[in-house]
Amino acid sequence: MNVDVLNRTGVQPAASTKLAIADCDVHPRPAGAGIGGISTQLYPYLSKRWQEHVETFGIQYRQPWEKGSAYPKGQPQACRIDAWPDGGQPGSDLGFMAKQHLDPNNVALGILNPLTSGQGAMNPDLSAAITHATNEWQVAEWTSRDNRLRASVVVPYEDPVASVKELELRAGDANFAQVLFLSRTAEPLGSRKYWPIYETAAAARLPLGIHAFGYGGWPISPGGWGSYYLEEMVGHAQAQQSLLISLIFEGVFERFPSLKVVLIEGGMAWAPALAWRMDRQWAKLRKEIPQVKRPPSEYMRTNVWYTTQPIEEPDPRSQLADVFDWIGWDRVLFATDYPHWDFDDPAQALPLQMTEAQRRAVFLENAKSVFGIA
Amino acid sequence: MPTQALHRPIDCDVHPTVPNMAALLPYLEPVWRDTVVRRGIDDLTTISYPTLNPVSSRADWRDADSRKAATSAAVLAEQALAPFDTQLAICNCLYGAQALFSEDLGAAFARALNDWMAREWLDRDPRLRASIIVPMQNAELAVDEIERCAADPRFVQVLLLVGSELPLGRRQNWPIYAAAQKHGLPVGIHAGSTYRHPMTAVGWPSSWSEDYVNQAPGFQSQLTSLIAEGVFTKFPDLTVVLMESGVTWLPAFLWRLTKFWKGLRSEIPWVADPPASVVRERVRLTLQPFDGPPDPASVMRVMEHIGSDETLLFSTDYPHWQFDGLAAIPEGLDAGLAQKIMAENPLRTYPRLRETVT
Numbered sequence: 001m002n003v004d005v006l007n008r009t010g011v012q013p014a015a016s017t018k019l020a021i022a023d024c025d026v027h028p029r030p031a032g033a034g035i036g037g038i039s040t041q042l043y044p045y046l047s048k049r050w051q052e053h054v055e056t057f058g059i060q061y062r063q064p065w066e067k068g069s070a071y072p073k074g075q076p077q078a079c080r081i082d083a084w085p086d087g088g089q090p091g092s093d094l095g096f097m098a099k100q101h102l103d104p105n106n107v108a109l110g111i112l113n114p115l116t117s118g119q120g121a122m123n124p125d126l127s128a129a130i131t132h133a134t135n136e137w138q139v140a141e142w143t144s145r146d147n148r149l150r151a152s153v154v155v156p157y158e159d160p161v162a163s164v165k166e167l168e169l170r171a172g173d174a175n176f177a178q179v180l181f182l183s184r185t186a187e188p189l190g191s192r193k194y195w196p197i198y199e200t201a202a203a204a205r206l207p208l209g210i211h212a213f214g215y216g217g218w219p220i221s222p223g224g225w226g227s228y229y230l231e232e233m234v235g236h237a238q239a240q241q242s243l244l245i246s247l248i249f250e251g252v253f254e255r256f257p258s259l260k261v262v263l264i265e266g267g268m269a270w271a272p273a274l275a276w277r278m279d280r281q282w283a284k285l286r287k288e289i290p291q292v293k294r295p296p297s298e299y300m301r302t303n304v305w306y307t308t309q310p311i312e313e314p315d316p317r318s319q320l321a322d323v324f325d326w327i328g329w330d331r332v333l334f335a336t337d338y339p340h341w342d343f344d345d346p347a348q349a350l351p352l353q354m355t356e357a358q359r360r361a362v363f364l365e366n367a368k369s370v371f372g373i374a
Numbered sequence: 375m376p377t378q379a380l381h382r383p384i385d386c387d388v389h390p391t392v393p394n395m396a397a398l399l400p401y402l403e404p405v406w407r408d409t410v411v412r413r414g415i416d417d418l419t420t421i422s423y424p425t426l427n428p429v430s431s432r433a434d435w436r437d438a439d440s441r442k443a444a445t446s447a448a449v450l451a452e453q454a455l456a457p458f459d460t461q462l463a464i465c466n467c468l469y470g471a472q473a474l475f476s477e478d479l480g481a482a483f484a485r486a487l488n489d490w491m492a493r494e495w496l497d498r499d500p501r502l503r504a505s506i507i508v509p510m511q512n513a514e515l516a517v518d519e520i521e522r523c524a525a526d527p528r529f530v531q532v533l534l535l536v537g538s539e540l541p542l543g544r545r546q547n548w549p550i551y552a553a554a555q556k557h558g559l560p561v562g563i564h565a566g567s568t569y570r571h572p573m574t575a576v577g578w579p580s581s582w583s584e585d586y587v588n589q590a591p592g593f594q595s596q597l598t599s600l601i602a603e604g605v606f607t608k609f610p611d612l613t614v615v616l617m618e619s620g621v622t623w624l625p626a627f628l629w630r631l632t633k634f635w636k637g638l639r640s641e642i643p644w645v646a647d648p649p650a651s652v653v654r655e656r657v658r659l660t661l662q663p664f665d666g667p668p669d670p671a672s673v674m675r676v677m678e679h680i681g682s683d684e685t686l687l688f689s690t691d692y693p694h695w696q697f698d699g700l701a702a703i704p705e706g707l708d709a710g711l712a713q714k715i716m717a718e719n720p721l722r723t724y725p726r727l728r729e730t731v732t
Contacts, residue, residue, distance in 0.1 A: 226543075241590075245579075249587075276668065
């Protein structure tokens with residue numbers, strides 16, 4: 001899981017024969033950003049009113065702490081210990097990221113997923129202000145400076161009206177590759193509350209990326225709040241299953257057939273068993289959910305993609321090929337999660353026998369296709 | 375083990391139905407009987423299994439008049455035991471006692487249900503065994519009920535629901551596990567909920583279908599809790615059986631859990647063995663619903679991923695609708711494995727079943 005990075009200097013040259021890859025989960029972070037506050041790097045894009053608000057009142061989420069997330073991470077900011085630039089913070093320095101990750105790993109396409117953008121903040125107006133500022137910042141500091149990178153439109157998804165407004169600002173802007181949600185929402189994602197966002201995203205041909213974490217206020221377990229960070233990390237796979245069940249059973253893909261959903265950092269090996277379970281129950285219960293016109297697995301086959309990191313590790317690892325067969329090799333998007341601690345190294349994360357076509361699909365072509373990048 | 379015992383199935387999950395509140399009244403203590411009558415508590419059927427939902431009761435197993443299924447030992451014997459030549463069956467009554475907000479009322483109903491089970495079911499058919507219903511609201515009261523019922527060897531397991539008030543691994547629940555281990559009773563966790571929390575990690579669903587499918591991820595996070603909190607370390611002789619949980623999700627879940635255990639085990643140092651090994655040794659799953667792949671050829675690939683021929687226990691989930699006719703064994707399952715699932719694995723799992731098989 002954690003590669004041996006202690007001796008890596010960050011200037012490892014890319015081998016000329018190395019396959020170019022897409023990394024569908026890269027985390028930029030404005031220096032100084034945190035759960036309870038925002039970075040002054042965002043100030044150019046944030047009104048004085050909201051700057052003062054955050055400085056005085058902070059940002060509250062549906063979780064206990066003024067600063068830091070519900071479960072203390074395994075290590076500071078959940079980041080690789082070698083990913084801290086001199087005097088800076090992981091993911092805050094494009095030059096450092098390029099040297100440590102984008103160049104040596106031959107990343108041809110990197111999808112930026114900012115996670116501290118005010119999504120899920122209790123105050124909806126504040127959430128709208130910070131997400132807007134974060135989108136401006138992604139263009140100014142990242143995509144305009146490195147053409148390998150594409151930004152995600154972060155939207156204040158608990159306020160669909162504000163989300164649509166933000167999304168309409170970004171429609172047609174090639175700096176942005178997708179709309180980003182966090183997975184732990186206040187309502188299951190099939191809820192009609194969110195449909196205006198889906199309608200706008202589909203019209204703008206922007207896939208909906210749904211990344212692990214969030215602040216919906218619900219425990220992962222039907223037994224309440226677990227005790228450990230490990231439970232939360234494992235549980236993102238359960239949260240992703242639940243939101244996908246909701247999207248399908250509420251008929252979102254019938255209503256918005258061109259909507260693409262990319263599930264990020266929630267695992268993927270669970271997908272086949274979930275598809276089989278949904279299909280079997282749907283066959284008996286479709287009278288209750290007539291909006292679901294096709295077997296649920298078919299929507300998964302046409303509308304859903306999965307990023308690889310943290311890739312499940314069967315023993316033997318070759319069993320992962322069965323999973324890819326069941327999911328479809330065209331559904332799999334490689335991701336590293338840089339600069340987080342559970343980074344998947346592209347050289348080591350998928351020790352599978354793959355055909356050249358499969359390798360190219362998983363590591364690059366599927367991403368170019370889903371994000372519509374030539 | 376006598377050879378014959380290995381050839382007739384042991385059904386590890388059948389569901390007697392409480393026909394109505396009147397059936398329970400004789401088994402409630404007077405003060406609680408008065409409470410039920412005075413306050414008009416007419417019915418505690420849980421929304422986990424609505425009476426007329428097609429999955430709650432298979433159409434051909436319903437009574438023509440009441441439209442309810444499995445309301446007597448005789449009908450259960452005729453529909454669930456005889457067709458499969460079942461030698462023993464474990465009854466898991468899914469009534470709403472655990473969901474009551476009053477822990478005293480919950481305990482009163484648990485006592486009534488267990489006594490009703492002994493008189494109306496176990497006394498009437500020697501092939502029947504049962505799980506002890508406990509008031510999940512309070513571990514002390516739950517232990518009292520385990521101690522009271524454990525004297526009857528026909529109670530072979532402690533029954534919990536996957537939707538609990540606290541995560542099942544939490545130490546507040548440990549007295550239940552201590553009592554179960556002491557009496558050689560596996561803890562069976564069944565689909566269903568006390569509805570203190572939604573079944574999903576993202577809030578309340580809008581359909582029964584959605585709630586039911588979400589029971590599988592619910593089992594996953596509860597299994598994480600049991601392992602992470604160290605229940606299997608603290609109680610080395612305890613077996614946990616997941617019932618009506620679905621089966622095929624297990625390997626992918628364990629791959630992820632074991633990977634994060636490698637990365638984060640310093641947070642839970644008491645978990646010394648990889649979770650996949652813990653589950654292989656200590657956790658069993660009932661067969662229905664299997665949630666298998668549509669092509670039978672893939673079934674044994676899934677079983678290879680599960681990696682053990684001792685994990686699954688035969689069940690029909692009667693009268694829930696998981697299969698048609700008598701097709702309780704998923705197509706594509708290797709015959710030798712099916713044979714182990716039928717009786718050998720249940721007998722290894724439940725010490726009290728071994729005592730009574732001749």
